[in-house]
Amino acid sequence: MxxxxxxxxxxxxxxxxxxxxxxxxxxxxxxxxxxxxxxxxxxxxxxxxxxxxxxxxxxxxxxxxxxxxxxxxxxxxxxxxxxxxxxxxxxxxxxxxxxxxxxxxxxxxxxxxxxxxxxxxKQLVCRHSQCDLATTTNILGIPELAAKCRQPFSPADAANGVNASAECCTSDITLDEFKQLCGKMDGFNPKATTAETFMKGTPDWRTDLYAxxxxxxxxxxxxxxxxxxxxxxxxxxxxxxxxxxxxxxxxxxxxxxxxxxxxxxxxxxxxxxxxxxxxxxxxxxxxxxxxxxxxxxxxxxxxxxxxxxxxxxxxxxxxxxxxxxxxxxxxxxxxxxxxxxxxxxxxxxxxxxxxxxxxxxxxxxxxxxxxxxxxxxxxxxxxxxxxxxxxxxxxxxxxxxxxxxxxxxxxxxxxxxxxxxxxxxxxxx
CATH class of the missing domain: 3.20.20.190 (Phosphatidylinositol (PI) phosphodiesterase)
Known part of the structure; x- marks a missing residue:
């Protein structure tokens, strides 16, 4: 991405x-x-x-x-x-x-x-959840902001049945930092081993053409x-x-x-x-x-x-x-x-x-x-x-x-x- x-x-x-x-x-x-x-x-x-x-x-x-x-x-x-x-x-x-x-x-x-x-x-912004930034924005692709996430990116461990995860909240960052982000289609790849592939998880009945x-x-x-x-x-x-x-x-x-x-x-x-x-x-x-x-x-x-x-x-x-x-x-x-x-x-x-x-x-x-x-x-x-x-x-x-x-x-x-x-x-x- x-x-x-x-x-x-x-x-x-x-x-x-x-x-x-x-x-x-x-x-x-x-x-x-x-x-x-x-x-x-x-x-x-x-x-x-x-x-x-x-x-x-x-x-x-x-x-x-x-x-x-x-x-x-x-x-x-x-x-x-x-x-x-x-x-x-x-x-x-x-x-x-x-x-x-x-x-x-x-x-x-x-x-x-x-x-x-x-x-x-404490500035009001439009997001479906306070902690959905990892799946609805590119925050994990911006190292200085990804470092502020409540739960940094953790890669999947297929051998032990562990899915990839991350949790980033609007309350983790300021409004100025929030405005640096890009919105993306909501979704993530649970099998991802990198933050970049984690962000690529759009359902097949949606589209990334405008994202x-x-x-x-x-x-x-x-x-x-x-x-x-x-x-x-x-x-x-x-x-x-x-x-x-x-x-x-x-x-x-x-x-x-x-x-x-x-x-x-x-x-x-x-x-x-x-x-x-x-x-x-x-x-x-x-x-x-x-x-x-x-x-x-x-x-x-x-x-x-x-x-x-x-x-x-x-x-x-x-x-x-x-x-x-x-x-x-x-x-x-x-x-x-x-x-x-x-x-x-x-x-x-x-x-x-x-x-x-x-x-x-x-x-x-x-x-x-x-x-x-x-x-x-x-x-x-x-x-x-x-x-x-x-x-x-x-x-x-x-x-x-x-x-x-x-x-x-x-x-x-x-x-x-x-x-x-x-x-x-x-x-x-």
Missing amino acids: KTFHSKTASTLPGLVLLGLLLSGCNSSDNNASTSTPAQDQQEKVGANLGPRPQFLVNDMDEGPLKDKLAQCSKGPFYRTDFSIGHRGASMQFPEHTKEAYLAAIDAGAGIVECDVTFTAD SCGTLMTHAESIALFKEARVKMTPELKAASVPMPFDGFSQQDYAQKMIDEYQAAGVPAKNVYPQSFNLEDVQYWLANNTDFGRQAVYLDDRYDSDSSFNPNDMSQWQADMQRLKALGVEIIAPPLWVLVGLDDSGKIVPSAYALAAKEAGLKIITWSLERSGPLAQGGGWYYQSISGSINNDGDVYQLLDVLAKEIGVLGVFSDWPATVTYYANCMDI
């Missing part, structure tokens, strides 16, 4: 540049109420979807849904809040980079995500970019991988600083959907930043810590969803598989979890489409509850149809937002 120490400019794909021109020429200030993400477009901004949506439609099983979607192939297509850029457009561009964000905007995402963490000097040196972003820079493009913003306050408070920086300071940066940039609360897996963060925003708190998204990951978690057990969810609503939660966001299951005929249907959330009056967002591999190969983790019924990549639209029409989700995170943009435009969402 070629080592880059800094990046001051980038060459953007033609579609991204066209998307920026469209945003600049066709947009106007949006002062409409934004109580929900979807169906809140005062302006129509053109979107460039590329060939993937049509590829997926062509791959669908024959039936009314395929016929309906096929009729929309010529567009026109417009930006929609139903389409949320997950870490940008990270199927093809390094996540949380300027290039990924611009590609998501170009593909019609009306809302784009910056996952927020902090550096050693030579992705431009890393501070949280404030992402706000400025999204504001200029007139898209909404959904920052996720990531769990710290260091003990809190960190050098006097408390969890509450952290949650407040994220909101402060929107206020400093003059971004109205109606255009921001703060997220957290930590319910206490949502409650903090409700108590201290009420306008932002009302739009806060509680990311539900209890599937990961509760061995009794069963999305199809209604008795488990009715009282729980009512409890969350009583605490002030307005929007809940579980992963895709939690919201759906299969009936006796193998048809995709809403889960008890989804029905209980709707019954309690909670709004729902879900994540993340096109994240864990081709559906033709089972789809991976995100599709585990419906793996028995999916056998082609076009089945993604069967899932989207249930999420939109039977569950009524407000929006769908996707690693390639054009897929969701196409569906939303075709169905007039």
Whole structure:
């Protein structure tokens, strides 16, 4: 892998540049109420979807849904809040980079995500995890920065069954050092014996064509970019991988600083959907930043810590969803598989979890489409509850149809937002 120490400019794909021109020429200030993400477009901004949506439609099983979607192939297509850029457009561009964000905007995402963490000097930056730099950047190729990693690179030892490893955190380096890094596709080679080969681990269903040196972003820079493009913003306050408070920086300071940066940039609360897996963060925003708190998204990951978690057990969810609503939660966001299951005929249907959330009056967002591999190969983790019924990549639209029409989700995170943009435009969402 070629080592880059800094990046001051980038060459953007033609579609991204066209998307920026469209945003600049066709947009106007949006002062409409934004109580929900979807169906809140005062302006129509053109979107460039590329060939993937049509590829997926062509791959669908024959039936009314395929016929309906096929009729929309010529567009026109417009930006929609139903389409949320997950870490940008990270199927093809390094996540949380300027290039990924611009590609998501170009593909019609009306809302784009910056996952927020902090550096050693307590500056907010966009990274999916505080300690993912070894797999999402070229830090291991810059000796003076690699030396600061929490866990330096350790080569694989095949004879003893030991995989290669490294752990580098934003909290290990300053903001100035962070800005020297290049973003790369998330991945690593567990059999690597050198740091260079460790960094070469892109999944075969992604691409490195646009990953030579992705431009890393501070949280404030992402706000400025999204504001200029007139898209909404959904920052996720990531769990710290260091003990809190960190050098006097408390969890509450952290949650407040994220909101402060929107206020400093003059971004109205109606255009921001703060997220957290930590319910206490949502409650903090409700108590201290009420306008932002009302739009806060509680990311539900209890599937990961509760061995009794069963999305199809209604008795488990009715009282729980009512409890969350009583605490002030307005929007809940579980992963895709939690919201759906299969009936006796193998048809995709809403889960008890989804029905209980709707019954309690909670709004729902879900994540993340096109994240864990081709559906033709089972789809991976995100599709585990419906793996028995999916056998082609076009089945993604069967899932989207249930999420939109039977569950009524407000929006769908996707690693390639054009897929969701196409569906939303075709169905007039």
